[in-house]
Amino acid sequence: MIKVGVVGGTGYTGVELLRLLAGHPEAELAVITSRSEAGHAVADLFPNLRGSVDLAFSEPDTARLSACDLVFFATPNGTAMSMVPQLLDAGVRVIDLAADFRLRQADEWQQWYGMQHACPEYLQQAVYGLPEIYRSAIAQANLVANPGCYPTAVQLGFLPLLEEGLVECGQLVADAKSGVSGAGRKATTAMLLCEASENFKAYAVGGHRHLPEIRQGLEMVAGKPVGLTFVPHLTPMIRGIHATLYAQLLDTDCDLQEVFETRYSGEPFVDVLPAGSHPETRSVRGANHCRIAVHRPQQGNTVVVLSVIDNLVKGAAGQALQNMNVMFGLNELTGLKNIALLP
Amino acid sequence: MIKVGVVGGTGYTGVELLRLLAGHPEAELAVITSRSEAGHAVADLFPNLRGSVDLAFSEPDTARLSACDLVFFATPNGTAMSMVPQLLDAGVRVIDLAADFRLRQADEWQQWYGMQHACPEYLQQAVYGLPEIYRSAIAQANLVANPGCYPTAVQLGFLPLLEEGLVECGQLVADAKSGVSGAGRKATTAMLLCEASENFKAYAVGGHRHLPEIRQGLEMVAGKPVGLTFVPHLTPMIRGIHATLYAQLLDTDCDLQEVFETRYSGEPFVDVLPAGSHPETRSVRGANHCRIAVHRPQQGNTVVVLSVIDNLVKGAAGQALQNMNVMFGLNELTGLKNIALLP
């Protein structure tokens, strides 16, 4: 059994992590901390966990966390970086679901996250937790930076095209739509049901924090600079991300369907749909899958990739468990066989 | 392994049954039939099942079904009754998720369902599949009538009050609210998103088919006639039933909270919330639980019970699996440990 600690865990990523951990046969949730909820039973905050999770939140406490094999951070950005060095020194492995270790350059991190990085020396050592690219490095890693939700959907969609050099890298467009849970559980007027339902809008068109993360990831794969326009939108539903990706084909003769199917043939959580398909976000609701379809409309020069995930699962907590499975040598599917809830 | 057949299975009850069966370690889905979809892969109709269910729909075929240990009917009302006798004769056990065997009187069934019953002699032999009342009979049964969704939520809410004789039986009120999936997957104008979202309405106030089923169940428990006003409503969400139950207390001294906790203390799927609670339908979304709270507003003579289920799980497919577990001597929780999806 892997002895697991969770720091944070009062947000949506946290409750999803708890739901999945409760069903994981090889993980034992030993401690869950929250400064604001210390002393309260987890199941009082999240009634879906009644009968499944008996723990209460406790004050953050490095000593107790150090007794764990693995600690997940499901905290706001900027929290993990202040505790991670100490835990690593104590021999604990760490998966950070926030953004603290996602960017490799400290100055870029500071620019986008608006604070100084507390331990920039760890940025190069952290492994980016996208198993479909970095599986072997994750297996060895002590510190995994779990990818953002948009970055997961967008990178998995562009990946085969960039690896094969099939598209013009300078003009990529990622038009992404997210359910409201991506904004977290914090009380803000804009995320009230009365503001966000029966409504659709773009946001952060001028620049979103996931832009540098996606660009860094795509450039690693492409081996050269990429030009990316990333426009996130808020769509009136709880869960799900749909990324619609546009690129200009350099080679219109290749069989795009085959390229995608080949690339992901061995991947347990990436499902390439038959040609002509349109993946629906609900087909992955609650599940760790990314479903992808590739189109070339009107047989033109533009390739359109449709990529869907559940932002809280493959885009957060599920991917974190997948990384845990890889890190601890378990079958990657362990505890992640949930089927999407439909309808 | 229990060899399982499913008849029907193209509706919401069907896809939910498949989702749960795919995760049940002791059941093997051997055949699934659908006249309209014969030849098509199940996962083409329900993309959430891609990678989990490989079967294709086949034509209904009594011979193949007779090779099963258990057949579920997830068909429209009136279908099961034409096939069940033959299957029972072949030694197959049957759980009918439709209404064919829920009422004990053939004339009452005919009155509410608008057709003659094809095998009225089976109505007395069928066991009503509410394990919280009929567990031991279910264990022995060859034919189980799986309860309706409203009847499950309403009966579990009234049960402790009637068993203990605490309320006036002549003036029960059940004000019930259901998500739209209760109406099934059939294309009807009234269930379009544009008609049913951002809208709330009552329906069938004059008389709903679940009225006689609930009344029959309550009278069995009370041991005398009950007067019940049942008003169902459509609420703009996919899953969930919330029953708000009203009764006049005969005895205002009893500890209602204790009555409920005692009654359900050994029940794995009925969760009595602490005094003062308000159960939310989302706390059981995708899970087989019924969560209940009991109130006595303003310390008056009226008791108010709040009872929530997922209409497709405890109100249909989950309860059917629970019945299967009971019938085949398995741990009742087998394959039903899913935690509700929240948010």
Add this chain to the structure above:
Amino acid sequence: MIKVGVVGGTGYTGVELLRLLAGHPEAELAVITSRSEAGHAVADLFPNLRGSVDLAFSEPDTARLSACDLVFFATPNGTAMSMVPQLLDAGVRVIDLAADFRLRQADEWQQWYGMQHACPEYLQQAVYGLPEIYRSAIAQANLVANPGCYPTAVQLGFLPLLEEGLVECGQLVADAKSGVSGAGRKATTAMLLCEASENFKAYAVGGHRHLPEIRQGLEMVAGKPVGLTFVPHLTPMIRGIHATLYAQLLDTDCDLQEVFETRYSGEPFVDVLPAGSHPETRSVRGANHCRIAVHRPQQGNTVVVLSVIDNLVKGAAGQALQNMNVMFGLNELTGLKNIALLP
């Protein structure tokens, strides 16, 4: 032209009031105050008003408000009572959309609203702004207490039954369902889309502030004490209240349909639907109507009334304008002819 001031106006009742005032041909919005938003254009906060409302919020200022003919308070409970006496003294007429003047007894007000009333001497002089009952008093009133949303739907539904003495007054049940906008525009976790959508729950079963208001209103009509159980629920939509009302008939021979049609035959905003109907909340979305249907299920002793309103219109801002029309001798329909938005 009626010179109108609005105090508050940054909540949902406020924006709805502004929308309706902008379309009212006899009202001129002269001043709108908000401490928190002073200096900001109204249309920056509510983009639907761009091009229709040019005003900016200003600091609350009794002098400027005193130059108005009428001031609406769209403030949290407890604000109006501190400013109203001064305005009345200045000859300004007032409509309070909050609860400050709805209850006639100061001690009861204090008990339910948790603060001492600032001007209890005005409670008896305030006129309760339900025109279907108090039209002539409203016409003369200087201070109108605009009813709550639930109280409007519930009272209009019970009214004909109580006026005619047709039901047992001791056992009334009002099971009411509200859209989320009833909770206002304040940022609270419970009203986030991710908490409130795809979910249904009761709340405040032990006692809701609208209970004493409804009871007071019903007792005025019945001329004797009434016993009322009131259970509010939150339903996952923005606008709309559906009240389902239950009472025991004293006389089962009367023609309930005729009683209702007769009572409301001259009322411009109360629409009694044909027998057997089920009113939908969307049929009044954005409109000032209350639509009602009356049922006697299974020809029993229980009468069921279904009553729907838009909580922000007939349940708040629309009713306030209706009261304004009555107070200033205008045609009651002026500025209130909007047709509900469907779908």
Add this chain to the structure above:
Amino acid sequence: MIKVGVVGGTGYTGVELLRLLAGHPEAELAVITSRSEAGHAVADLFPNLRGSVDLAFSEPDTARLSACDLVFFATPNGTAMSMVPQLLDAGVRVIDLAADFRLRQADEWQQWYGMQHACPEYLQQAVYGLPEIYRSAIAQANLVANPGCYPTAVQLGFLPLLEEGLVECGQLVADAKSGVSGAGRKATTAMLLCEASENFKAYAVGGHRHLPEIRQGLEMVAGKPVGLTFVPHLTPMIRGIHATLYAQLLDTDCDLQEVFETRYSGEPFVDVLPAGSHPETRSVRGANHCRIAVHRPQQGNTVVVLSVIDNLVKGAAGQALQNMNVMFGLNELTGLKNIALLP
């Protein structure tokens, strides 16, 4: 008074047309036809119209329609073209809200709509009803082809860029998201609440009927061929279209904000938001406005335009009334001053 007839009118475009016509001071609804609903009161089908529209549907009847000044067709594609020539010959002016007269080439129409055009000779004479471009021609027109919903949002967004020659015309991308009402009121499984809510998907990526309409419109403006990738998506709400438009700038020195503000300065229904804004679909719900924002993310070569409309108003019935106002020399705002319903 303009004597108006409506053919069709049982769909969402129809009920919206009736809502707006009922509030138009210069139009008198004389006849409304529907083969399927003949004899039924309009308000029985659409309860929001109770008290506002007294008419009943009648059988389609050219004689009665010929007595009108103007006939709107709110019919499925392919219906108007069989009746329009006769009405025009009778001196009736026509606005077709369907697609029959939107494309100028009969062969292209046949290719996309799958049937032969009944009166191709009228395709050149029909005026495309986008007043922001063709106002003077509309004023003279006898036959107006009311634009599609996506085409309205997309063309208004691209218009200033193409008129000024600011972008590369060969690589335009229109990523558009529509509420479900765009699919009409027909009962189809895919548009059930349980299929379309809590879900997001693209559709018709290979080719949508609005593609040739948009391309034709953009080419008219640009004066040369354009290359357009158009991807429509279904978003879980009733009303609203959000078009996110991408183009490569030829000139990065121009002031895009000024270009847009100048172009639309005199337009009563196009609202250019301040720089940095993100228009929300709810800001136009029920209103005839198009709200637009223009961005140049990260000061790069890609311009991003955000354009929102209510698909049933500016995207259908409202634009039709705007065209009527233009055709009959009325103030263009007449009957179209409704403010969007928010929340």
